[in-house]
Amino acid sequence: MLTIKNYVRAQSLEEAYALNQSRRSKILGGMLWLKMSDLRLQTAIDLCDLGLDTIEETDECFSIGCMTSLRSLEKHEGLNAYTGGAVRAAVRDIVGVQFRNCATVGGSLFGRFGFSDVLTVLLSMDCLVELYPEGLVSLKEFAAMKRNNSILVRLVIRKTPGKFSYQAMRAQKTDFPVLTCAASCVAGEYRVVLGARPMKAMVLRDEQGILKQGICEESAKAFADFATSVTPTGSNIRGSAAYRTHLVRVLTRRALQELGG
Amino acid sequence: MEIELKLNGKTVTDHIEADTVLLDFVRAHGCLSVKRGCETANCGLCTVLLDGVPVLSCSTLAARANGRSVTTLEGLQEEAADFVGFIADQGAEQCGFCNPGFVMNTIALLRENPDPTDDEIRQYLAGNLCRCSGYEGQLRGIRNYLNSRGARHEV
Ligand SMILES: Cc1cc2nc3c(=O)[nH]c(=O)nc-3n(C[C@H](O)[C@H](O)[C@H](O)COP(=O)(O)OP(=O)(O)OC[C@H]3O[C@@H](n4cnc5c(N)ncnc54)[C@H](O)[C@@H]3O)c2cc1C
Numbered sequence: 001m002l003t004i005k006n007y008v009r010a011q012s013l014e015e016a017y018a019l020n021q022s023r024r025s026k027i028l029g030g031m032l033w034l035k036m037s038d039l040r041l042q043t044a045i046d047l048c049d050l051g052l053d054t055i056e057e058t059d060e061c062f063s064i065g066c067m068t069s070l071r072s073l074e075k076h077e078g079l080n081a082y083t084g085g086a087v088r089a090a091v092r093d094i095v096g097v098q099f100r101n102c103a104t105v106g107g108s109l110f111g112r113f114g115f116s117d118v119l120t121v122l123l124s125m126d127c128l129v130e131l132y133p134e135g136l137v138s139l140k141e142f143a144a145m146k147r148n149n150s151i152l153v154r155l156v157i158r159k160t161p162g163k164f165s166y167q168a169m170r171a172q173k174t175d176f177p178v179l180t181c182a183a184s185c186v187a188g189e190y191r192v193v194l195g196a197r198p199m200k201a202m203v204l205r206d207e208q209g210i211l212k213q214g215i216c217e218e219s220a221k222a223f224a225d226f227a228t229s230v231t232p233t234g235s236n237i238r239g240s241a242a243y244r245t246h247l248v249r250v251l252t253r254r255a256l257q258e259l260g261g
Numbered sequence: 262m263e264i265e266l267k268l269n270g271k272t273v274t275d276h277i278e279a280d281t282v283l284l285d286f287v288r289a290h291g292c293l294s295v296k297r298g299c300e301t302a303n304c305g306l307c308t309v310l311l312d313g314v315p316v317l318s319c320s321t322l323a324a325r326a327n328g329r330s331v332t333t334l335e336g337l338q339e340e341a342a343d344f345v346g347f348i349a350d351q352g353a354e355q356c357g358f359c360n361p362g363f364v365m366n367t368i369a370l371l372r373e374n375p376d377p378t379d380d381e382i383r384q385y386l387a388g389n390l391c392r393c394s395g396y397e398g399q400l401r402g403i404r405n406y407l408n409s410r411g412a413r414h415e416v
């Protein structure tokens with residue numbers, strides 16, 4: 001059971017960072033994941049006074065504070081217009097509305113969870129995360145980084161012209177996904193992201209030019225074959241490696257066909 | 262630590278431990294409609310409104326609610342009375358343990374979207390689990406309530 005000795009509402013990022021250097025401190029996001037741990041925390045650091053719970057949209061980007069809820073992502077019209085509903089599609093089956101009102105963007109990304117719908121869809125986009133004190137790093141780089149005691153302050157989604165689609169397979173509607181798949185064409189470059197393999201999401205690019213002539217039934221199938229041959233999968237309680245490999249083929253094809261319209 | 266919040270419109274001040282969750286806090290203050298289910302953020306039984314937004318009180322620190330407004334079913338009897346009879350008429354529930362969380366989230370749904378489609382109802386209430394029923398009775402109850410108000414007709 002999670003226990004907490006002291007609760008502190010940090011008044012600045014400096015204060016939060018200083019407090020977070022102790023091994024027995026943690027930043028609180030929505031606390032949904034932390035709650036399931038057996039950690040005995042000396043200090044839980046709440047960022048809720050720092051105004052980091054909103055989505056700011058400019059001509060160039062969406063700047064999303066780490067305390068923004070997944071429900072806010074789901075409901076944001078600008079974000080869903082830019083992504084053609086892909087962000088909404090990615091988060092809408094994560095447990096329930098009350099859960100998504102609590103779960104934060106910061107906690108979802110900082111966790112770098114293998115099963116993450118959130119990480120899968122965002123890796124298909126032109127994204128950066130702002131860390132304190134390091135500054136901006138690409139989401140891809142952040143996803144590969146080891147956990148440290150930094151603070152994830154913000155997610156930045158650049159409005160690079162693109163198209164996006166999202167597919168996931170769940171054994172039961174609100175359960176963890178068995179496989180996640182996002183496809184995109186950003187600034188003319190195709191990407192397919194496969195997550196919940198059950199390992200962390202990985203990004204495939206069209207290095208062989210399979211989609212060079214655009215997406216049609218054949219090229220989508222051919223890319224799905226390629227994805228199946230290069231994507232490692234594993235087994236867990238939700239599905240076997242063989243089943244997941246089958247899903248890689250099916251979801252990649254569907255995501256690309258949806259992308260091709 | 263000391264916190265002060267509005268619980269069903271009344272100011273409540275109390276001393277809490279840093280890890281007291283909102284579920285325990287509201288129950289300790291007489292709001293026994295709020296049920297303890299999974300305690301792992303899966304079932305929706307513990308739903309309360311925090312500044313009007315439905316959240317899971319089993320996984321929210323009471324300390325985070327400091328200075329804010331918390332509403333439980335005890336504070337929403339009138340709003341709930343509008344539609345719970347329609348759910349009861351369907352014999353939708355058996356043990357009824359899931360009912361308060363379900364009603365709280367239905368109130369949140371109808372405030373956000375007064376005329377939802379059946380799919381929108383299903384989607385919004387997906388995080389409210391019921392071990393006894395098949396959910397169809399509750400859906401019919403809500404639909405009959407909406408139809409009685411002259412909303413669109415589905416099911
Ligand atoms: C029952 C359950 C089912 C779930 N199902 C799904 C699913 O189907 N799909 C999916 O994609 N996700 C799923 N999730 C994950 C969920 O969506 C969130 O990603 C997860 O709960 C973490 O978000 P949080 O806000 O609760 O973070 P917390 O639990 O508060 O934090 C998680 C970790 O991140 C750290 N942290 C939080 N914010 C910051 C910050 N700003 N800077 C630095 N560190 C930070 C915390 O210290 C902690 O180590 C599920 C989680 C649960 C508990």
Ligand code: FES
Binds near residue numbers: 297
């Ligand atoms: S008791 Fe809170 S979600 Fe189950």
Ligand code: FES
Binds near residue numbers: 357390391392393
């Ligand atoms: S009626 Fe028993 S849990 Fe829903």
